Amino acid sequence: xxxxxxxxxxxxxxxxxxxxxxxxxxxxxxxxxxxxxxxxxxxxxxxxxxxxxxxxxxxxxxxxxxxxxxxxxxxxxxxxxxxxxxxxxxxxxxxxxxxxxxxxxxxxxxxxxxxxxxxxxxxxxxxxxxxxxxxxxxxxxxxxxxxxxxxxxxxxxxxxxxxxxxxxxxxxxxxxxxxxxxxxxxxxxxxxxxxxxxxxxxxxxxxxxxxxxxxxxxxxxxxxxxxxxxxxxxxxxxxxxxxxxxxxxxxxxxxxxxxxxxxxxxxxxxxxxxxxxxxxxxxxxxxxxxxxxxxxxxxxxxxxxxxxxxxxxxxxxxxxxxxxxxxxxxxxxxxxxxxxxxxxxxxxxxxxxxx
Amino acid sequence: xxxxxxxxxxxxxxxxxxxxxxxxxxxxxxxxxxxxxxxxxxxxxxxxxxxxxxxxxxxxxxxxxxxxxxxxxxxxxxxxxxxxxxxxxxxxxxxxxxxxxxxxxxxxxxxxxxxxxxxxxxxxxxxxxxxxxxxxxxxxxxxxxxxxxxxxxxxxxxxxxxxxxxxxxxxxxxxxxxxxxxxxxxxxxxxxxxxxxxx
Numbered sequence: 001x002x003x004x005x006x007x008x009x010x011x012x013x014x015x016x017x018x019x020x021x022x023x024x025x026x027x028x029x030x031x032x033x034x035x036x037x038x039x040x041x042x043x044x045x046x047x048x049x050x051x052x053x054x055x056x057x058x059x060x061x062x063x064x065x066x067x068x069x070x071x072x073x074x075x076x077x078x079x080x081x082x083x084x085x086x087x088x089x090x091x092x093x094x095x096x097x098x099x100x101x102x103x104x105x106x107x108x109x110x111x112x113x114x115x116x117x118x119x120x121x122x123x124x125x126x127x128x129x130x131x132x133x134x135x136x137x138x139x140x141x142x143x144x145x146x147x148x149x150x151x152x153x154x155x156x157x158x159x160x161x162x163x164x165x166x167x168x169x170x171x172x173x174x175x176x177x178x179x180x181x182x183x184x185x186x187x188x189x190x191x192x193x194x195x196x197x198x199x200x201x202x203x204x205x206x207x208x209x210x211x212x213x214x215x216x217x218x219x220x221x222x223x224x225x226x227x228x229x230x231x232x233x234x235x236x237x238x239x240x241x242x243x244x245x246x247x248x249x250x251x252x253x254x255x256x257x258x259x260x261x262x263x264x265x266x267x268x269x270x271x272x273x274x275x276x277x278x279x280x281x282x283x284x285x286x287x288x289x290x291x292x293x294x295x296x297x298x299x300x301x302x303x304x305x306x307x308x309x310x311x312x313x314x315x316x317x318x319x320x321x322x323x324x325x326x327x328x329x330x331x332x333x334x335x336x337x338x339x340x341x342x343x344x345x346x347x348x349x350x351x352x353x354x355x
Numbered sequence: 356x357x358x359x360x361x362x363x364x365x366x367x368x369x370x371x372x373x374x375x376x377x378x379x380x381x382x383x384x385x386x387x388x389x390x391x392x393x394x395x396x397x398x399x400x401x402x403x404x405x406x407x408x409x410x411x412x413x414x415x416x417x418x419x420x421x422x423x424x425x426x427x428x429x430x431x432x433x434x435x436x437x438x439x440x441x442x443x444x445x446x447x448x449x450x451x452x453x454x455x456x457x458x459x460x461x462x463x464x465x466x467x468x469x470x471x472x473x474x475x476x477x478x479x480x481x482x483x484x485x486x487x488x489x490x491x492x493x494x495x496x497x498x499x500x501x502x503x504x505x506x507x508x509x510x511x512x513x514x515x516x517x518x519x520x521x522x523x524x525x526x527x528x529x530x531x532x533x534x535x536x537x538x539x540x541x542x543x544x545x546x547x548x549x550x551x552x553x554x
Contacts, residue, residue: 015357090383121485125410132418136390139422143383143429155426162422182487321530 025117029106037253041068044309051313078242083146086239090144095240095247098137102254105130109261110185112271112294123184124172127262131168131217134255135161138219138226138236141248145239153235156320157219157226163327164216170335171210174203174342175266188270192292194277198269202345205338207267209331211304214259216327218252221312225320260304264297271297362402369395377449382428390421407487 005024009017042057042065049056057064082091108123110116120126135158142154178199179187191198200207216223227235237248264270271292278290318326372395375388393416400409494502 013356019357087383090387120406122406122410122487125407125414125487129410129414129418132414135418135422136387136425139425139429140383140387143425151429155430158422158426162419165418182485 030103033254036257037250038068040253040305047309048313075242075246080242080244083239085146087144090140094137094141094144095244097140098134098251099247101130101133102251105258108184110188111297113292116185119183119185122182124176124182128169128172132165142236147239149232150236150238153226153232157236160225161217163324164213167209167327167331167335168213168217171206174206174339175199177342178203184265188265191269192272195274200267205334209335211263213331218255218259220308222315222317223323225323228317256308260301263304264300268300365395365398386425386428390417393417405486407490
């Protein structure tokens with residue numbers, strides 16, 4: 001692909017060809033993500049439907065598969081209402097402030113051994129920085145709406161995201177210690193060699209903490225205090241209609257997918273196969289099952305997305321003080337403790353790093 | 356060519372954002388300009404291949420500090436007029452201080468420019484060695500004592516600020532989860548068999 005581009009645009013400087021190539025990759029990933037979100041919404045509504053013993057959407061298209069597309073078109077055509085006393089600039093900017101970091105974080109996600117947009121040295125730090133960015137979209141949306149409900153929602157969301165970021169960061173410290181690198185590709189490479197050498201076994205508490213704080217970070221059930229319908233209508237995006245609301249929605253789902261893909265990469269071996277390291281499969285005709293590929297990453301990601309939806313259908317919402325005490329008094333101590341345990345394991349040469 | 360375009364774009368955004376911090380009437384706008392300034396500074400550091408410093412700047416200042424700043428500004432709901440009243444009084448002092456800082460930087464750059472030759476070698480060596488790794492090894496071997504002292508001071512600051520703001524109030528009804536879980540349903544519900552006609 002890139003050779004084709006290089007030969008076609010050979011009159012240009014190599015720098016510019018790299019730029020065009022990156023833009024092309026970015027466009028592909030973005031379009032795929034948006035399509036994923038469209039079908040994720042359908043998937044969510046179907047799964048929750050069956051969990052609630054109803055059918056879910058079944059009118060638009062075969063088995064209702066086009067429901068999300070119909071909804072998207074409806075949202076795009078709706079009138080954008082800007083409240084009279086709202087701060088117009090930030091009201092219009094804040095959905096983008098949430099969407100842009102959500103999309104930009106995908107730049108360092110290694111989809112397969114070959115395909116990664118930017119394999120930067122400090123990939124893990126970059127992800128932490130970018131996920132902490134999204135909070136501005138939420139705060140400014142609440143403030144710019146000039147509505148008490150929206151403001152309360154954004155305050156809740158911001159405090160929650162700041163609190164859970166710490167637990168998340170500590171969980172990532174554990175991964176960094178085990179992987180010995182900040183590069184996501186190298187972290188996956190460090191987990192090669194079958195299910196038992198993935199990080200979820202030695203880092204099990206961190207794996208759980210990371211996923212829980214991921215749910216809290218994306219403001220999903222059971223931590224969606226930011227939009228608690230019963231108390232504050234719909235939280236920070238209560239004043240948004242049409243495309244503004246659609247962008248918030250899109251950003252939330254892209255963040256969900258990001259947390260799922262990262263959990264798979266950091267703790268479940270990313271593109272590594274479930275069957276890698278099983279010798280009789282490798283020698284017989286099923287060796288394609290043991291090869292690392294994008295398929296395995298997508299499968300793991302899909303599983304975590306399903307867990308997101310599953311939790312949404314199963315759990316009641318947390319109360320705000322319970323949420324805060326879970327974050328500060330349970331998750332953070334667990335991560336600190338496990339980093340200590342990991343240090344001991346490292347010194348004693350137990351675990352994946354016993355080289 | 357591309358590098359120059361990127362540099363000058365970010366540098367001009369940085370200058371505009373920094374001006375925005377002091378010139379905007381609305382404090383929320385000022386705070387957001389400051390965030391933009393931090394981000395563009397991070398970008399400029401990235402151009403110098405100091406990716407660790409750049410990302411940590413964004414992570415700490417944008418990800419944590421400025422969130423709390425915005426929180427406070429929004430909660431206090433500062434009136435714009437009051438905020439602006441002292442501007443003309445402070446302006447001469449601020450301009451003077453700014454000039455002093457600029458003079459210092461220029462002096463440092465022109466008079467002692469040979470001192471910076473060492474810095475260049477660090478940024479060049481980071482091409483082969485991971486920048487983060489390099490910083491980590493330096494901090495934990497050569498500068499371990501000062502690093503530990505800095506860490507200790509920060510820990511002290513955390514403990515002091517918590518102990519200053521911690522108030523234990525009496526007679527507050529609090530939820531104790533373990534008691535709730537340990538509650539015996541048999542003691543909570545009494546089954547009464549009411550006979551007909553006996554009231």
